[in-house]
Amino acid sequence: MSGSLVIVGLGPGEARWLTPAAKAAIECASDLVGYGPYLDRIPAREGQTKHGSDNRVEIARAGHALTLAAQGRAVAVVSGGDPGVFAMAAAVFEALEAGDPAWLALPIAIEPGITAMLAAAARTGAPLGGDFCAISLSDNLKPWEVATARLEAVLRADFVICLYNPISRARPWQLGQALGMAARHRPVDTPVIFARAIGRRDESLRVLRMDEAAAAAGSADMATLVMIGASSTRLIAREGGAPYVYTPRSVTKSPCATSQGRT
């Protein structure tokens, strides 16, 4: 058994944001495994087989990748963004732990990528200038009460909050509820960023106010990263362009000062 497995982050989509290490890992693979739309971003290559699969079958996909590697193939599992952030890396290790003990002898590597919140931040200014967190709003894998308890905790503690997987056809109301919760903790003019498909041809970026964000939730989709500012996050207006959004590095007041709502 001389196969191998590498879990590769494609970044947000632009070739100019794909690391040389990730590019090389893809080029050296005999087999590419991933969600169909991610595989579609990679040009076909002679002698390289693509194994596309649907969304929401991550464990089956990970098991398939490990099986191919155990058969001696050089397998690359591809993820959008960074593979460790709400993507394929954790699924591969779950499958590894539950699967054939022989898989533990396989060389497994991870190639990081630019995750959506870094791309969205780069496009808007420096919204992640303070302490921040990333929460998946999907309740496929955790109870909704856990998501809201976590959201409440980081709203009170005044983190900048990045929401991944904010909305889908099966989960139409969660984002609106989350933004409604946020509106009870943050000043009404706190910037909320809807960053969709940043780094791809159809990218769009909207900077909303906290008091209008919940009503706009329905315009987000699974390709949208929603970023809720801290209470100190602010805009710098400029002529001829969208305002910059940034979070000052300094914090002078208690993080609990906003927990009573400020409207």
Next chain:
Amino acid sequence: MSGSLVIVGLGPGEARWLTPAAKAAIECASDLVGYGPYLDRIPAREGQTKHGSDNRVEIARAGHALTLAAQGRAVAVVSGGDPGVFAMAAAVFEALEAGDPAWLALPIAIEPGITAMLAAAARTGAPLGGDFCAISLSDNLKPWEVATARLEAVLRADFVICLYNPISRARPWQLGQALGMAARHRPVDTPVIFARAIGRRDESLRVLRMDEAAAAAGSADMATLVMIGASSTRLIAREGGAPYVYTPRSVTKSPCATSQGRT
């Protein structure tokens, strides 16, 4: 005035983790501005001037970069990792807001990079598989009570926690106190990762248990990223290598189940 400013993320250090966009932005600059050790990573280039500065003078450095750009230079401000994560981007926007209004006419762009927590996660497995946060332990810019209040909030809510700027000569005890707090919330065998200079020649990686982490705090330095697992973060042992660390994607219990301490 035809100058420009780009704030560039060099990533963790390896050229193979530097994005093509960041590389191009550096190559196109007439002037490079940054902390000396970051500038040292960039090969000298004819016609390109390096303006190195000390650590902890970020606002002065940002003002200098904006001044050069306003004089018509093509300026690249370089940061390690991602420029938006506890690095130069926020300092540039603070200087912009407080500075010469003419600076608002400058084109300003940000090129994202692989930040330390993504590199550390890639080297160890998938520790960021669940909800996670990033906190700077530096109290230069925020009161220590704010850092501890935030830490307490995300410990109770069971996030994976990444600590940036964990320790320095001027702040020798904060990391030990933070890890002591963590030990009161997490199971004793929760993995704690000390990832130092990942992606550089002198990189080192240690996976400790929660109950031994606080005593090891003194071995960290400013190049170390400390990652505290969630209560579900676990190890997969393997022959002939360090164990993998991963956080399963699923959460089944209340995030408050660990808030009473579990020893």
